[in-house]
Amino acid sequence: MDELIAELAPNGVEFRTLGDIARFVRGNGMPKTDLVDEGVGAIHYGQIYTRYGVWATETISFVTPETATKLAKAQPGDIIITNTSENVEDVGKAVAWLGAEPIVTGGHATVIQHDLEPKYLAYWFQSESFFRQKRALATGTKVIDVSARQLAKVRLPVPPVEVQREIVRILDKFTRLEAELEAELEARRLQYAFYRDQLLTFPEAGGGYGGFRWVTQAPSLVASAESRRPISPTATCASCPTSTYSTTSPSISLAMTSCALTPANVSGRLRAGTSSSPDRLKLRMRSACPQW
Structure with a gap:
């Protein structure tokens, strides 16, 4: 990685504000009662916390085509990020939309349109650098908010796209390994429960x-x-x-x-x-x- 950065960015990696490199589309509406079993793909902000990882190619929920016309749209490659949470640790959780068709999102979320490698940006939103900055920008006590206007102030490294893709390749490998380890751990939990009941x-x-x-x-x-x-x-x-x-x-x-x-x-x-x-x-x- 160091050699690739030295070759493609000999003067160092540039840092820019998110507002300089991205456009923000604020979500609105879309309560859970709007969600249906088929139609236009939709990501509810609450699902980002509980049902989605760093990226997604399919949605869990949908809205009718009529409802979709009123909502913020995310194109393939866009990031959907949450703006509100009950704690500062969770607020600002992001998912890169990598599906084939546009989808929609609603209130308490923002669509980030950009020209970076989508997974690179989504991974960066999990970094300690972003966590420190969002903590400083967050407002509220019972409900924590990091608005689109505040997100625009965040500074992030913007290496050449080849470096972004190499970072994604490495992190994807560790993500797959983590998933395998979690599956193994769950299997061991089930096995433990079986033997516990048998032995007792x-x-x-x-x-x-x-x-x-x-x-x-x-x-x-x-x-x-x-x-x-x-x-x-x-x-x-x-x-x-x-x-x-x-x-x-x-x-x-x-x-x-x-x-x-x-x-x-x-x-x-x-x-x-x-x-x-x-x-x-x-x-x-x-x-x-x-x-x-």
Whole structure:
């Protein structure tokens, strides 16, 4: 990146005010009651906080063509930014519209028309530099407002478009990785909930026997920042819809509850095999299962 900037901007990156490089279209109207299931795409300012990321190619909501004629329009490449929020941290959240057709927005939002790389500008609105400036420009106590007039005073770096695109390429890569990590974390939460409920459920005295029946399985693959790589082998219960593995340790500790195959409250430890076949697991049990 430094080499690219040195080549394309040998005298340094220029800083300009947003008012010098952009045009502002203030939104108006469009309460939630105007939103319908089909028609002209529409982004409500409240949805920017909860339903949209840095950019979007499709809208969640729509308005009728008649309603759309009265609203602020966003062309492909425009930025839609919120003007009001209950706190200064959230106000000024922006989304780049990258869909194929124009859409509309309503009150408490502003459309920013510009000539920059759209994602570059949207990413910059998440930066610490913008946060410091919007904090100084924000007004209000219970409802925080950063108007279009105040946004025009914000100063931002305007590197050559090639640099903007390279920044976007890098940040897009990290955004995808973050999404993968969040999906993995959610999967682990669901897995934890499953095993928690299984491990804390016991038959009454005099009932059946307990324990999971475990079988070995080849190593799983998970995404890493550089490539997809094998991690610790997984162990799968024949009666369980999920499998478990560890991304940080070759050992996996498990406690097993009841089924009709093994003695009650069996606990054990699964450990990755140390032989030349890393997908084989060694099971060390304090109580033996008659089925193994």
